[in-house]
Amino acid sequence: MTENHVVIYCDGCGDLYTDPRGDAVCFTSTHQAAYYLASGRHGWGYDGDRITCDGCAITGECDTHGHLFTTGNPFRSCDRCGAPNEQETL
Numbered sequence: 001m002t003e004n005h006v007v008i009y010c011d012g013c014g015d016l017y018t019d020p021r022g023d024a025v026c027f028t029s030t031h032q033a034a035y036y037l038a039s040g041r042h043g044w045g046y047d048g049d050r051i052t053c054d055g056c057a058i059t060g061e062c063d064t065h066g067h068l069f070t071t072g073n074p075f076r077s078c079d080r081c082g083a084p085n086e087q088e089t090l
Contacts, residue, residue: 006033008044012056017044 005026008017027033037046043054058081067078069085076085
C-alpha cells in the first residue's frame with residue numbers, strides 16, 4: 001500500500017510548514033493545501049502561484065514599504081522584521 005501526502009514549502013526560503021510542535025503538516029491533496037493557505041489565517045500566503053512563509057512575507061513588506069523604526073524601540077531595530085537600524089549613530 002502506498003500513501004501520498006502533500007507538505008508545504010516556502011518558495012522564498014524553502015522552510016517547511018509545521019505545526020506548533022515542529023512536525024510537518026500533511027495534506028491529502030494540493031487542492032486541500034492551497035485552500036488551507038488561501039485562508040490567510042496561518043501567517044503563510046498563497047497567491048495562486050507562489051507560497052510565502054510568514055518570515056518571507058514580513059521581509060517582503062519591509063522591502064516594499066521600508067523598515068518601521070519607532071522612537072520608543074530601545075533596540076533600534078525594525079518593529080516588523082527586526083533588522084538593525086544601520087542609520088542610527090550611537
